[in-house]
Every structure is written in C-alpha cells, then in structure tokens.
Amino acid sequence: xxxxxxxxVVLHYLVDDATTQCVASIREHCAGGDxxxxxxxNDSANGSYERLQAQYANADDVTLLHNxxxxxxxxxxxxxxxxxxxQLHCDYIVTINNDAMLDRNDFMTLxxxxxxxxxxxxxxxxxxxxxxxxxxxxxxxxxxTQEEMRRQLRRFRRILLLLRLHLYSPLVHLKQRxxxxxxxxxxxxxxxxxxxxxxxxxxxxxxxxxxxxxxQHYDEAFDPRTxxxxxxxxxxxxxxxxxxxxxxxxxxxxHHVEDASxxxxxxxxRRKMIFTLGNYVRSLKVLETYxx
Numbered sequence: 377x378x379x380x381x382x383x384x385v386v387l388h389y390l391v392d393d394a395t396t397q398c399v400a401s402i403r404e405h406c407a408g409g410d411x412x413x414x415x416x417x418n419d420s421a422n423g424s425y426e427r428l429q430a431q432y433a434n435a436d437d438v439t440l441l442h443n444x445x446x447x448x449x450x451x452x453x454x455x456x457x458x459x460x461x462x463q464l465h466c467d468y469i470v471t472i473n474n475d476a477m478l479d480r481n482d483f484m485t486l487x488x489x490x491x492x493x494x495x496x497x498x499x500x501x502x503x504x505x506x507x508x509x510x511x512x513x514x515x516x517x518x519x520x521t522q523e524e525m526r527r528q529l530r531r532f533r534r535i536l537l538l539l540r541l542h543l544y545s546p547l548v549h550l551k552q553r554x555x556x557x558x559x560x561x562x563x564x565x566x567x568x569x570x571x572x573x574x575x576x577x578x579x580x581x582x583x584x585x586x587x588x589x590x591x592q593h594y595d596e597a598f599d600p601r602t603x604x605x606x607x608x609x610x611x612x613x614x615x616x617x618x619x620x621x622x623x624x625x626x627x628x629x630x631h632h633v634e635d636a637s638x639x640x641x642x643x644x645x646r647r648k649m650i651f652t653l654g655n656y657v658r659s660l661k662v663l664e665t666y667x668x
Contacts, residue, residue, distance in 0.1 A: 383460030497620025500579030
C-alpha cells in the first residue's frame, strides 16, 4: 500500500513571522514523511508575501499561492485545499492557521491510525491556546435549530446597533457599576468544556485534518459564502449532510497563538468588534441555509 500524502494549507495574512513558525513546525514534526505545504497569501499589502517568496524560493516542500484580494478564511483555505487535491493529489489535507504550530512527531501517523479505525471525515487535534492555556477542542455549542439561529442573530444585531451608536461601552460600564462586579465586554466569547466525545461536537477551525473520505466527497473544505466566523458550525452541518463523522483525538497536539492576523488589522476595539460581529451576522445567514 502506498504511503498517504499529506497537504498542509497555511493561510497567510500580513504576519510572516507567524507563518514561518507554522511552516517550521510542520517541517520539524513531519520530517521524513510524504507531505507538502501550500501557503496561501490573502493579498497581504505589507510586503510579507514578498518576504515569504524570497524565503521559500528554493524550497521543494513549500508552494506559495497568492490571492488578488483578501477572500477571507473559507475561500482562502479553499484555494489551498483545491491545489492540494487537484495538483498534488493529497490523500489528507490539513488546514492550519498560520498562528498554530504542530507539537507531535507522529502527527501524520496518528491521523492515519484514526482514519483506519473510524473512517471519519474530519479529525480535530487537542488545540491548546497559548493565551490562556485553554483546550479549544471539542466544542459542543452547535447551532442546529431555527430557534437558536434567530436568538443569535437578534443578539448580534442588537450589539452591532449599540456599537454603531457608541452606546455599547457605556452600557457595559453601567452594568458593572450596578452589579458590583466585572461584566465581560466581549460579546463573542465561546464557552469551553471538558471533552466528552459521547456528546455531539464540532471541531475548532485553527487546525482541521480532512481525511480521504472528506477529500473524495467535497471539492471545497468550507462553504465559500462566508468571510470569517462560524465555519465550524457550517462544516459540522456539511458533514452531517454527507454522512461523515468528526473525530477528536487528544493525542494530536497543536499550540494556537490565536488571532495573529486579525489582531494586526486594527487596534481600535470598537471597530474590531464591529468587523467581527458584522461577519458573525453574515456567516449566520449562511448557516441558516443548513438549519431546518
């Protein structure tokens, strides 16, 4: 039997130091294996793409692709996924954020073992945040009912309106004073929980391993209608439609710096929240087409 080939899609935007660390971690922990790294630049305009071109000009294991516009998470990753599938004929395709790093020398071996045992569509590693040490996989807050969809849309639209009217922060401070304790000003914090693989769960988008079953079924890793956010919910729904399962493997470890590219875009908290929540609403409208 031939050795399966792995393709790693690293989505790059602005922060080339993070991208080079990610590439270095793949090279270190997949040394000797059949793999190829595809770095997709989402139209960085700060010279980082040109620096990456110079750095990997003579690399046999790295291909650089460039988007003429910033197409976001889904379409950017889909570009690399398609290249891995159609040009490189990869059996497994791994999408990994440029601010994430592998931490196991047997990464590929464990993925192959998982697929042989479960025939799952997508594998998710133990993703450990370097910000707070939290384990980001798996997640149980799957939005899969119309009622929950409408509730989330109402919530985010209400907060967006308050932000645009410059009323959100004053209301947060007023709540803090009235309640006598700190109240989070982050309206999109996701709750974490201990892993319980007996419950339905989805997998964090910082690192996703698409197995041969998924690659054979889908020509795109993600629904291309989103720009950022809620891709995990939509991916869960797409797997359900295709009869594919998701598998969480805590033996596979990935460290996640978190939001290196989005943090680099703006230091204005209000503007960043409007950007984030606006994309939340747009992505929820896409997710709505899957929820019945």
